[in-house]
Structures are given as C-alpha cells and as structure tokens.
Amino acid sequence: MSEAGEGEIRRLDQSTIERIAAGEVVERPASVVKELVENSLDADASRVRVTVERGGKDGIRVADDGTGMTRENVERAVEKHTTSKIGDISDLEAGVSSLGFRGEALAAIGAVARVTIRTKARGESRGTELRMAGGEVETVEPAGCPEGTTVEVSDLFYNVPARRKYLKRDATEFAHVNRVATGYALSKPDLALVLEHDDREVFSTTGQGSLEATILSVYGREVAEAMVPVDGDGADLPDGPLDGVTGVVSHPETNRASPEHCSTFINGRYVTARAVRDAVVEAYGGQLAPDRYPFAVVFLSISPESVDVNVHPRKLEVRFADESGATEQVKSAVESALLDAGLVRSGAPRG
Ligand code: ADP
Ligand code: MG
Numbered sequence: 001m002s003e004a005g006e007g008e009i010r011r012l013d014q015s016t017i018e019r020i021a022a023g024e025v026v027e028r029p030a031s032v033v034k035e036l037v038e039n040s041l042d043a044d045a046s047r048v049r050v051t052v053e054r055g056g057k058d059g060i061r062v063a064d065d066g067t068g069m070t071r072e073n074v075e076r077a078v079e080k081h082t083t084s085k086i087g088d089i090s091d092l093e094a095g096v097s098s099l100g101f102r103g104e105a106l107a108a109i110g111a112v113a114r115v116t117i118r119t120k121a122r123g124e125s126r127g128t129e130l131r132m133a134g135g136e137v138e139t140v141e142p143a144g145c146p147e148g149t150t151v152e153v154s155d156l157f158y159n160v161p162a163r164r165k166y167l168k169r170d171a172t173e174f175a176h177v178n179r180v181a182t183g184y185a186l187s188k189p190d191l192a193l194v195l196e197h198d199d200r201e202v203f204s205t206t207g208q209g210s211l212e213a214t215i216l217s218v219y220g221r222e223v224a225e226a227m228v229p230v231d232g233d234g235a236d237l238p239d240g241p242l243d244g245v246t247g248v249v250s251h252p253e254t255n256r257a258s259p260e261h262c263s264t265f266i267n268g269r270y271v272t273a274r275a276v277r278d279a280v281v282e283a284y285g286g287q288l289a290p291d292r293y294p295f296a297v298v299f300l301s302i303s304p305e306s307v308d309v310n311v312h313p314r315k316l317e318v319r320f321a322d323e324s325g326a327t328e329q330v331k332s333a334v335e336s337a338l339l340d341a342g343l344v345r346s347g348a349p350r351g
Contacts, residue, residue: 022108029052029173033177041184047064048184050196058154059152065147074128075140078110080104112134112156113156114134129145182195185205186265187270189210189214192207203218215297229337236333241325243301243302247265276300280294280334307320
C-alpha cells in the first residue's frame with residue numbers, strides 16, 4: 001500500500017489533498033444544493049429551480065436566471081480559491097454581504113462529482129458549456145442557452161467511495177435537501193424557488209414578496225393558518241446584542257417531533273443556531289408537549305461584529321459574542337408574540 005515505513009511522515013499527493021479538502025465543503029447532496037443556490041442568489045437570480053434525483057445521489061440541477069458568466073469567467077470560477085466576491089481579508093473584516101466568498105464550492109464539487117455548467121452572461125450573444133469531473137476540466141464549448149446559469153451535478157462522490165457509502169437512504173438525503181431549499185425560500189420571499197424530486201414538484205414559491213405566502217407554499221395551509229407574528233424590534237427587547245427579532249411562530253398545538261421546522265436567519269443568512277431554537281422552544285413554557293417543536297421562522301438582526309458566521313467551512317454554524325444575551329432576547333420576543341395572540345398564559349415571570 002505505501003512505500004513509507006510505519007511512523008514516517010509523508011506529504012500527501014495533490015489529488016488526495018484535494019479530495020480531502022473538497023469533503024470539508026461537500027458532505028452530502030444537501031451541501032451541494034446549498035452552495036449552488038447561494039451562488040444563484042449572489043448572482044441576483046429571481047427564479048431558481050432545484051431538481052434532484054434519488055435524494056440528490058443520482059443528480060442535482062440548479063438553474064437560475066442570474067447574471068451568468070462569460071466563457072473566461074466560468075473557466076476561472078471552477079479553479080480553486082477563485083471568487084468575484086471579495087478581494088482580500090480586509091473585505092471580509094468589513095463584512096460581506098454575499099452568501100459566498102471562499103471561492104471553494106465549484107472547485108470542491110467538481111473534485112468529487114461530474115459537473116456540467118451551462119451559462120450565459122447578461123447581454124452576451126452566446127453561452128458556454130463547461131464539463132468537468134474529478135477536478136479536471138474536460139471540455140469548454142460554446143452553447144446556446146438562456147441568460148443565467150444551470151449547474152448539473154451527477155455521480156456525487158464517484159471517486160470517493162468511502163464517502164459515497166456513508167450517504168443515507170434517498171428519503172433521508174432528500175429531507176436534508178428539502179430543509180436547505182425551504183430555508184432559502186423562507187429567507188427570500190421575493191425569490192421564486194421551485195423544488196422538484198424524482199419528477200415530482202415538492203413546492204414552488206411565487207416570489208411575490210410576503211413571508212405568509214411563502215409559508216403557505218412550503219408548509220401548506222394548515223401550518224400557515226397557525227402562525228402568529230413575532231415583532232420584536234429594539235425598544236421592546238431586553239438589553240442584548242440583537243437589534244431585532246422578527247418572523248412567525250406557530251400555535252403550540254401545531255408542532256412536530258423533530259426540530260427541522262424551526263428556521264433561524266441572521267442578517268438574512270440561513271444558519272444553524274441550536275441555542276436560538278432552544279430559546280424559541282423555551283418561550284412556549286409548558287404549552288408545548290415535551291419533545292415537540294413548533295414551526296418557527298425567526299429573523300435576527302445584529303451588527304456583524306457581534307456574531308461570527310464563518311465558524312464552519314459549511315458556514316451554517318454561528319457563534320455569538322454574547323449568546324445568553326441573544327437567546328434571552330429571542331425568548332422574550334417569542335413570549336410576547338404568543339402572549340399577544342393569547343396562546344400562552346400571562347403571569348409567568350418574564351424577561
Ligand atoms: P464563491 O461563491 O465563494 O465566490 P464559488 O466556487 O461558489 O465561490 O463560485 C466561484 C465564482 O463563480 C463566484 O464568485 C461567481 O463569480 C461565479 N459563479 C458561481 N455560480 C454562479 C452563478 N450561478 N451565476 C453567476 N456566477 C456564478
Ligand atoms: Mg459560492
């Protein structure tokens with residue numbers, strides 16, 4: 001297997017290094033969907049169609065009507081550490097408004113799958129089709145295509161069998177994809193997002209601009225009618241790092257056994273913040289049956305220096321400078337919302 005003796009330190013070869021690094025970005029089909037949808041949003045798309053087969057294991061396609069790329073740019077975009085979004089670390093410290101900036105995603109996906117990108121930049125007369133696999137660009141050709149970008153990913157992890165083996169059942173992988181797509185749909189009510197799985201439309205949002213309409217599209221009427229608004233801005237909130245806590249939460253009776261319908265957004269970015277979710281649940285007091293979770297869509301606004309959204313390469317986890325302050329504020333805002341709607345008893349100690 002190796003020429004080196006035991007205990008000897010060797011440098012890994014380049015392709016091994018690349019596949020390991022790619023695994024940090026691409027863990028499963030849902031991470032591919034996340035990266036591609038973020039790219040579409042960063043490219044100003046107003047319509048995004050996400051199509052997956054067998055939970056994304058057989059195929060993932062994300063098509064947008066965004067700015068598109070010129071031939072030169074698409075060739076550059078699939079290289080490692082190439083981005084149009086920041087120039088150097090000072091841009092990062094000043095706070096990035098784009099969802100991406102690491103310049104890793106396309107290269108990483110292209111290292112562990114077969115990828116076809118069809119793209120046409122706005123105002124260009126023709127488009128480009130680029131094909132790559134296993135980290136190598138295979139062909140780049142002119143192509144007739146509409147303005148915008150379509151990225152097709154197939155055979156995820158075909159060259160990393162150990163990873164491929166750890167993918168779960170189609171339904172489980174699809175649940176992750178669905179959660180990601182739902183998160184972006186909820187975060188951007190002016191985005192028209194369609195999600196399709198194995199030739200079935202799972203949901204489609206109109207992009208008409210209201211959170212209520214988006215919730216109706218993704219969760220259906222029963223849930224939409226059970227939601228009450230959360231409207232905590234500066235003055236109503238206890239002291240803490242958050243400038244605002246807004247969104248909607250469900251009646252205590254409208255709940256589920258798993259927490260995946262509690263979505264948190266920080267400054268518009270979909271994040272995983274267990275502490276925030278726990279604070280939402282706590283606000284229900286005893287009204288929620290044990291081990292049940294409400295539906296919740298919670299938008300937090302906070303000054304960028306009080307939160308680190310870059311803790312994890314997959315960028316979903318966040319860390320607050322003052323977590324207990326933030327969670328108290330979330331709890332208070334949700335409590336007020338439930339109280340105003342007459343859904344929890346007043347008189348419990350607050351604040
Ligand atoms: P990042 O998003 O961190 O910049 P990516 O590897 O995801 O890195 O993308 C590299 C670059 O490719 C982006 O900075 C952008 O210029 C371009 N790009 C990727 N996807 C799209 C898209 N859907 N539409 C237009 N440009 C795109
Ligand atoms: Mg990106």
